[in-house]
Amino acid sequence: MDVRYFAVGVAACTILAATELRAAEVTYAAGITGNAANVFEQLVAPWEEATGNKVKLVPMPASSNDQFGQYRLWLAAHNKDIDLYEIDVIWAPQIAEHFVDLKEAAADLIPKHFPSIIDSQTVDGRLVALPLFTDVPALYYRKDLLEKHGASVPATWEELTETAKKIQDAERAEGNSDIWGFVWQGSAYEGLTCNALEWVKSSGGGQIVEPDGTISINNEAAAAAVDLAATWPGAISPEGVLAYQEEEARGVWQTGNAVFMRNWPYAHELGNGKDSAVKGLFDVAPLPKGGDSGQSAGCLGGWNVAVSKYSEEQEAAISLAVYLAGPEAQKKRAIIGANLPTIVDLYDDSEIATKQPLIPRWKDVFLQAVPRPSAPTKTAYNEVSSLFWNAVHNTLSGSGSAAENLEILEADLEDLRGDGW
Incomplete structure (x- = not known):
């Protein structure tokens, strides 16, 4: 040639x-x-x-x-x-x-x-760098279990909380003791930044740091969204969810032991694999929004x-x-x-x-994706994200309320920013 x-x-x-x-x-x-x-x-x-x-x-x-x-x-x-x-x-x-x-x-x-x-x-x-593939998470849900219990795909995080609890309790009453309502990524790492940003943004609580560099995380809507998530571990999610990353959540889901899961597109193909207990039993939808006035916001x-x-x-x-x-x-x-x-x-x-x-x-x-604040924070992004996920993880673990932890986070971010990102 x-x-x-x-x-x-x-x-x-x-x-x-x-x-x-x-x-x-x-x-x-x-x-x-x-x-x-x-x-x-x-x-x-x-x-x-x-x-x-x-x-x-x-x-x-x-x-x-x-x-x-x-x-x-x-x-x-x-x-x-x-x-x-x-x-x-x-x-x-x-x-x-x-x-x-x-x-x-x-x-x-x-x-x-x-x-x-x-x-x-x-x-x-x-x-x-050249793009290989993009990623936006979705809500995975068990079609068979929703149909069995007369439930709809939840449109809000509040509805998800209620529906997950309803189906989990009903299934356990029938002898399915291993079932959980919702699995997600709660470990203290970048994945928790993604999950929590989705709760906050979809509830009208902003993007942690806005595109113009304004620190916005310390607000009532953001605190309410994180406080709601703090009710999940031990109730509709395993206590161990606070150490879950993507694969741990998928492991529970794919063995048939969850009603809902938040995860990325890769889990769809694997969930329909020949060794999967949920093959053909699930579908996906955009992530829930926060309340009736919110909007779904999957992390880009x-x-x-x-x-x-x-x-x-x-x-x-x-x-x-x-x-x-x-x-x-x-x-x-x-x-x-x-x-x-x-x-x-x-x-x-x-x-x-x-x-x-x-x-x-x-x-x-x-089309409903929300970016993490890496553009406005530039080289400080990793520290911003770490401060955020630790504040959220503290709340999820019962160490302080969201309002208390987000107030501390705001002060830490102000110190980090100094005269500019």
Whole structure:
């Protein structure tokens, strides 16, 4: 082959031809949740075959906190062993200096993505990461149990509390002693920031820190939302939910021991797996709102791929990044992993709609998403998030009321902000 680029599936998503690249092995660091490793292996196979290169997956902890901490250590040391990093949508402003600008390499691809996601990965005019998939959580619910007990999908957090308790108690009275009403992510980590932001924002309590940098978290609506959630552990949720991350919640749900679950799209495909006790028994809906005047607000997530400035295989790494962010890989990821594309046209793709009918429906959930305050707080975001999730976790654990803890949080955030973020 004598051309510089080899197109895989879609001309706009080009990858470098094997004759133009010496055979290389690139290392790819990514968090592994659910069946992510198997999905990744299938995704990179066409690129490996086309280029003659190989990809080595470096599995990271499922906890995004632990993952980010390890990334920062490697990048600060200018580690040459990792060529590509899969990064959370909120990390770009904090570690942008360590990544290659991908704007030129992905020039034909950029217009295909949701502009807001491209913007989130652009720092000081540099496109430091390419979108792989977006993420917005939903409310998973047992269709069979709601029908059995004459209940509707709850529209508010108050209704969820009541419905979860009603069905849980009725099922236990019939001998199903392991059933819980609602499982979610209550451990003190980034996932709790996402959960609690959803409660607060959907109740009219703001976004912790507003887009203009105003600290808004200390208000009655936010306190009421967190106080309501504090009634769940031991009542409609296991006491252990205060240590749950995504996989712990999915474990309870997938064994058939929960009526409702808050989780990300990846759990849908696994929940319908052949070994799942809830296969075919559940559906999803937008997360509840806070009261009659609120609005559903799923936390905007998503993952992107960045190329290290310290990589000695930058050419091959950039090639892989562009391929993984392109239409063919995103379509394949949607079909086999149930991940939400960031390429707009894929929401109208007939094959995706046939094989993953949930994805076109999830677009409605996506349109109600709320971002975490990483843009206004920039490099201080991790500390902001940590202060927030600890204040919430204290309340959930019974250490102070939400009003008390959010007042302390406001003061801590003011100290952190100083003269500006």
